[in-house]
Amino acid sequence: MIYQIASAGIEPSSISFPFRKIFQKRKNFYFRMAEVRSIFPEHKIIQTSIGKVHYDYLVLAAGATTNFFGNKNVEEQAMPMKNVSEAMGLRNALLDNFERALTCADDCERQELLNVVIVGGGATGVEIAGALSEMKKFVLPKDYPDLPTSLMNVYLIEAGPRLLPAMSHESSAHVEQYLREMGVNVLLNKMVTDYTDHRVMLKDGSSIATRTFIWVSGIAAQPVGNLPAAHLGRGRRIIVDAFNQVKGLDGVFSIGDQCIMPEGDDNWKGGHPQLAQVAIQQGKLLAKNLVRLEKGKEMKPFSYRNLGTMATVGRNRAVAEFSKVKMAGFFAWFMWLIVHLRCILSVRNKMIVMLNWMWNYFSYSQSLRMIIYAKKAKEVREREERLASTHWGTDLLSEGSEDVRNTKA
Structure with a gap:
């Protein structure tokens, strides 16, 4: 649902x-906002941006980040959309480009501002492409009546032969048809090699001019500073056993997008998909297993139950697959709304989202089109840098350091 923020x-x-x-009524819960730099399982401590923390059991559940496949130029200039702050950044960039296009005297620059290129044909890619296509059709004529909407182009680029490769060929075909009907330029079997001078460069030698370059072409696990490469698998994911315990590290577990279980679940040999439902199921079982450990009982192995896969393209357009049942169109779209509404925390949030959806559906408009920029004061930036330099030291990185010796003692 992050694409709806964008x-x-x-x-x-x-x-x-x-x-x-979430945990304010749990008396045994403590929260500290910090960034983990290093893990020292032999001493059961982690080094963070606020100092060292001791643990009995450590659960790594930091999720994933955008995978740029080693392309530094793309990483520096493309806009990812993996979290709320990135979605807000994309929203600001889109609206800012529309405003600039109104006053731009150069035709080529105006076209760059109004071209949107999305790289990645997975669920996020097709959802943002559909949402922007609807924005072009329903919002731009009202908000920007003096801006020709025909100038706005949405491109969706996928390196593979079809969209939504994790779903069936039938669902992929439905989504491609929906997007083309909505005016999205779908480019399959096209690989992006670079982005330079406001142009997306493709492997076949062609290019697309744009100043809105969105990269949603894959994810990689969030790295953990000093974790040896032997503990990492495909996509930098931490290798775990059937109990989500990191192999070779006693008392260290990992769940969700950050881990990979190559063995243990016979139905998913090679690892589970990096989806929210996998993380939720692993988290629930691990919580029970930790309680079992404390009671001296054996842990239960994880077995993933696939509850289905869904993707929405726009109003009355979606695909859904549940076991052997496949749906497309209005019923799949309505099912997507119900499932995602149930996943939202708090009754207040559910009501706000439902009212927003209802308003958007009947008014053909969104009411949250504001450019919001956040700027940190100099004092705040200096304080963050000072705290980082104070607690981000290298004392724990040395086996001979005093802190490590005290821990051993």
Whole structure:
């Protein structure tokens, strides 16, 4: 649902929830906001941006980040969309480009501002492409009546032969048809090699001019500073056993997008898909297994139950697959709404999102099209840098350091 923030469909606070609010009634819960730099399992400590932390059991569940496949130029200039802040950044960039296009005197630059290129034909790619196509059709004529909407082009580029490769060929065909009907330029079997001078360069030698370059072409696990390469698998994912315990590290577990279980689940040899439902199921089982460990009982192995896969393209257009049942069109779209509404935390957030959806559906408009820029004061930046330099030291990186010796003692 993050794509709906980028397209100004819902508020960021409607789909995100503070950790402290979730656990405020749990007396045995403590939250510290920090960044983990290194893990020392032999001493059961981690080094963070606020100092060292001791643990009995460590669960790594930091999720994944955008995978740029080693292309530094693309990484520096493309706009990813993996979290709320990135979606807000994309929203700001889109709206800012529309405003600039109105006053731009150069035709080529105006076209660059109005061309949107999305790289990645997975669920996120098709959803943002559909949302922007609807914005072009329903929103731009109202908000920018003096801007020809025909100038806005949405390109969706996929390196493979079809969209939504994780779903069936039938669902892929439906989605491609929907997007083409909505005016999206779908480019299959096209690989992006670079982005330079406001142009997306393709392997076949062609290029597309744009100043809105969105990269959603894959993810990689969030790295953990000093974790040896022997513990990492495909996509930098941490290798775990059937109990989600990191192999070779006693008391260290990993769940969700950050881990890979190559063995243990016979139905998913080679690892599970990096989906929210996998992380939820692993988290629930691991919580029970940790309680079992404390009671001296054996842990239960993880077995993933696939509840289905869904993707929405736009109004009344979606695909859904549940076991042997496949749906497309209005019923799949309505099912997508129900499932995602249930996943939202708090009754307040559910109501806000539902009201936003209803308003958008009947009014053919979104009401959250505001450019919001956040600027840190100099004092705040200096304080963050000072704290980082204070706690980000290298004392724990040395086996002979005093802190490590004290831990051993």
